[in-house]
Amino acid sequence: MKHDLYRQNLLEDARRPRHFGRMANPDEVLEAANPVCGDELTIFLKFDKAKRKIEKASFDGRGCMVMFASTTRLLDYLSGKSVSWLQRLTPKKVLAVFNAPLTPSRQECALMPLKALDELKKRIKRGGRVKDK
Amino acid sequence: MRKSDFPIFQKHKKLVYLDTAATAQKPEVVIDAVEDFLEDENAPVHRSLYPLGEQATEKFEAVRGKVAKFIHAPDPREIIFTRNATESLNIIAQAFGRACVRKGDTIVVSRMEHHANFVPWLVLAKEKKAELRIVELTPDGHIDLEDLRKKLNRRTKIVSIAHVSNVLGTINPLEKIRKAIRRYGGKAARPVFVVDAAQSAPHVPLSVQKFGCDFLVFSGHKLYGPGVGVLWGRREILENMPPFLTGGQMIREVRDDDAVWNEVPYKFEAGTPDTADIIGLGAAVDYVSRIGWARIIRHERALMAVALRRFAALERRGIAVVYGPKNARERCGVLSFTIQNVHPHDVGSLLAEEGIAVRASHHCAMSLHRSLGVNATVRISFGLYNERRDVDRFFDALETRVLPFART
Numbered sequence: 001m002k003h004d005l006y007r008q009n010l011l012e013d014a015r016r017p018r019h020f021g022r023m024a025n026p027d028e029v030l031e032a033a034n035p036v037c038g039d040e041l042t043i044f045l046k047f048d049k050a051k052r053k054i055e056k057a058s059f060d061g062r063g064c065m066v067m068f069a070s071t072t073r074l075l076d077y078l079s080g081k082s083v084s085w086l087q088r089l090t091p092k093k094v095l096a097v098f099n100a101p102l103t104p105s106r107q108e109c110a111l112m113p114l115k116a117l118d119e120l121k122k123r124i125k126r127g128g129r130v131k132d133k
Numbered sequence: 134m135r136k137s138d139f140p141i142f143q144k145h146k147k148l149v150y151l152d153t154a155a156t157a158q159k160p161e162v163v164i165d166a167v168e169d170f171l172e173d174e175n176a177p178v179h180r181s182l183y184p185l186g187e188q189a190t191e192k193f194e195a196v197r198g199k200v201a202k203f204i205h206a207p208d209p210r211e212i213i214f215t216r217n218a219t220e221s222l223n224i225i226a227q228a229f230g231r232a233c234v235r236k237g238d239t240i241v242v243s244r245m246e247h248h249a250n251f252v253p254w255l256v257l258a259k260e261k262k263a264e265l266r267i268v269e270l271t272p273d274g275h276i277d278l279e280d281l282r283k284k285l286n287r288r289t290k291i292v293s294i295a296h297v298s299n300v301l302g303t304i305n306p307l308e309k310i311r312k313a314i315r316r317y318g319g320k321a322a323r324p325v326f327v328v329d330a331a332q333s334a335p336h337v338p339l340s341v342q343k344f345g346c347d348f349l350v351f352s353g354h355k356l357y358g359p360g361v362g363v364l365w366g367r368r369e370i371l372e373n374m375p376p377f378l379t380g381g382q383m384i385r386e387v388r389d390d391d392a393v394w395n396e397v398p399y400k401f402e403a404g405t406p407d408t409a410d411i412i413g414l415g416a417a418v419d420y421v422s423r424i425g426w427a428r429i430i431r432h433e434r435a436l437m438a439v440a441l442r443r444f445a446a447l448e449r450r451g452i453a454v455v456y457g458p459k460n461a462r463e464r465c466g467v468l469s470f471t472i473q474n475v476h477p478h479d480v481g482s483l484l485a486e487e488g489i490a491v492r493a494s495h496h497c498a499m500s501l502h503r504s505l506g507v508n509a510t511v512r513i514s515f516g517l518y519n520e521r522r523d524v525d526r527f528f529d530a531l532e533t534r535v536l537p538f539a540r541t
Contacts, residue, residue: 011538035499035508036494036495036509037476037477037478037493037494037495037508037509038507038508038509039476039508063476064476064477064478064479065476065479065538066478066479066482103482103485106478106482109478
């Protein structure tokens with residue numbers, strides 16, 4: 001089975017990613033890394049005044065095309081979403097957003113943005129809050 | 134040697150397998166040897182009085198002799214069967230290392246070691262409050278012998294070095310290393326010299342007598358055999374070494390309050406061995422020996438020379454970087470590289486889409502990759518079944534699928 005991973009606009013999203021760039025005054029700076037391959041990802045989030053909804057999201061980092069494309073596509077969805085939407089975000093959903101055939105060995109690359117968001121998700125689950133910058 | 138010796142290429146006709154350094158494909162004779170044993174001759178070894186058992190024992194011990202001859206060891210009793218080279222190195226670290234390393238001693242390894250020949254020593258050094266010293270490399274991927282001399286001292290108890298690097302392909306000068314150990318290492322308690330031959334066993338002849346080492350390990354699965362490993366040790370050392378796994382077979386006598394160990398090598402072979410796969414290893418050794426080192430080396434050097442030449446052109450275009458010695462005579466088996474602006478995972482996946490199997494990672498050598506300034510590389514490695522056509526198809530796929538991404 002030929003995996004047409006690289007033919008499905010992956011190049012476009014990876015080479016010209018949307019939402020790419022450091023944010024000026026983020027509420028949250030969430031990092032993830034994969035020491036195995038050296039991929040590094042930082043996601044910046046800005047919330048509304050009530051700290052319930054994501055107003056803006058951007059990212060910075062270096063990594064493979066899958067990581068870049070997956071993060072770009074996920075961040076397409078993030079703006080306007082609530083914290084509870086974030087809490088309900090699963091690996092399955094992230095891969096569905098990525099929407100391209102992935103071998104198991106590449107799934108970790110696609111799930112990097114979720115890995116970064118996990119820090120915030122765990123904190124909220126423990127009763128913590130979105131940080132106030 | 135022919136691709137047709139290997140059944141997997143009948144099943145996967147388009148497969149270009151360039152990952153032998155991870156594991157080798159198996160020739161029909163090896164698969165048959167394992168199957169035939171299980172179908173026609175399977176019986177316990179060393180314990181049975183009936184003909185089937187005695188025959189199995191004879192076959193089993195014959196492999197020990199074959200392996201001893203393969204590595205030019207003086208005595209088959211110095212051959213211990215394990216699961217793989219990683220296990221063999223762990224046994225040396227735990228059974229030998231624990232007994233002889235003290236606080237303040239030094240253990241010396243090189244920057245190019247595979248984690249199997251790094252982590253057990255790291256763990257041992259931490260446990261014993263000993264110092265792990267890492268010998269650095271020259272810019273072209275050789276062991277810096279000057280640095281080796283500096284890192285050896287009177288407290289050096291163990292020096293463990295790869296014969297061939299699984300990333301750089303560098304063939305290390307084991308005799309020079311042994312000479313340095315004798316000269317600059319501890320005199321009273323002579324440091325023990327361990328050779329990790331996991332990457333070299335399929336590509337170059339081994340001789341523990343020539344290397345002058347005290348231990349040598351390799352993995353059957355890289356040598357076109359099944360998943361069993363070998364640990365060779367000098368008889369005097371093995372006899373004085375405490376056992377690793379204990380239980381049946383490795384004892385001579387068990388009382389309520391004490392046990393008497395069996396003689397070497399059985400002292401280190403507790404429990405029932407993977408007899409069928411050890412028989413398979415014997416068949417693999419036969420297969421390689423029948424082809425002969427002259428042919429094997431000539432075959433692989435030719436493929437490596439083509440690969441190096443084509444990569445040199447890519448390097449000149451600023452598109453690729455090749456790691457390790459540039460001279461085909463100084464390296465064997467593997468070639469690791471990076472492509473400008475294309476992540477190793479992407480290179481690997483793109484090549485996979487063309488039916489080409491390579492490895493993209495740190496290849497269990499994170500320390501080496503850090504010193505190279507990269508997190509991961511792409512590695513191609515050759516086996517007996519690779520042909521010139523495989524190398525050509527690899528470069529075609531690199532050019533058509535990967536290089537378009539290299540231009541920003």
